[in-house]
Amino acid sequence: MNYLQQQIEALIFCAPAPIRVEEIQRALEELLNEPVKKSEIRSQVAELIERYDGQETVFGICEIGGGYQFLSKPAYNKVISIWLKQKSKRKLSRTALETLALIAYKQPVTKSDIERIRGVGADYAFQRLLEKELISIKGKAKSPGRPLLYGTSEKFMHYFGINSIEDLPLPEELDFPAVQLDLSNTIDSDQPTLFETENRLGDDDAPVPDNDTKS
Numbered sequence: 583m584n585y586l587q588q589q590i591e592a593l594i595f596c597a598p599a600p601i602r603v604e605e606i607q608r609a610l611e612e613l614l615n616e617p618v619k620k621s622e623i624r625s626q627v628a629e630l631i632e633r634y635d636g637q638e639t640v641f642g643i644c645e646i647g648g649g650y651q652f653l654s655k656p657a658y659n660k661v662i663s664i665w666l667k668q669k670s671k672r673k674l675s676r677t678a679l680e681t682l683a684l685i686a687y688k689q690p691v692t693k694s695d696i697e698r699i700r701g702v703g704a705d706y707a708f709q710r711l712l713e714k715e716l717i718s719i720k721g722k723a724k725s726p727g728r729p730l731l732y733g734t735s736e737k738f739m740h741y742f743g744i745n746s747i748e749d750l751p752l753p754e755e756l757d758f759p760a761v762q763l764d765l766s767n768t769i770d771s772d773q774p775t776l777f778e779t780e781n782r783l784g785d786d787d788a789p790v791p792d793n794d795t796k797s
């Protein structure tokens with residue numbers, strides 16, 4: 583494998599979405615400080631595709647969405663589909679629900695704010711909530727370090743059957759002491775207790791640590 587082909591392979595490997603020939607071209611030209619033809623890139627990619635197709639690997643390079651991306655081979659689609667289905671059914675733990683409640687009432691809020699309120703790390707809870715798309719990044723705080731601000735998503739409202747944040751139940755209705763103690767302002771609502779849904783959401787299959795130390 584030549585140097586150019588290795589650089590192209592690295593770009594395709596690290597790209598989170600299909601990477602277009604034009605993107606590869608710009609990166610290579612800046613790296614090499616000389617023009618690189620699109621035809622040469624396509625030729626190198628074709629060789630890479632052929633090489634992966636001929637190897638006993640579970641993944642290869644596919645041309646998809648106007649670009650190139652590493653994807654699993656069709657022979658493994660069934661087992662991957664089973665795993666994705668099982669993963670989607672994993673439910674939220676009480677820790678994640680309490681974190682979600684705090685985010686919903688105090689948004690936009692930083693992860694460190696939530697950790698200060700709960701007194702424990704919140705890395706795992708934030709990871710699970712982001713995976714389920716119940717929260718999203720809303721921007722950056724103006725405080726030192728510009729930490730990320732989080733808030734609830736459209737999927738959050740759809741999931742819990744509300745039309746807006748104003749439909750949230752009163753904080754004192756929640757079955758989460760940490761939330762009740764911290765929230766001083768209440769929100770008028772006739773809704774039933776939104777986060778009193780543990781029997782529906784259940785506990786995670788995996789243990790949920792209450793003392794995450796990752797940042």
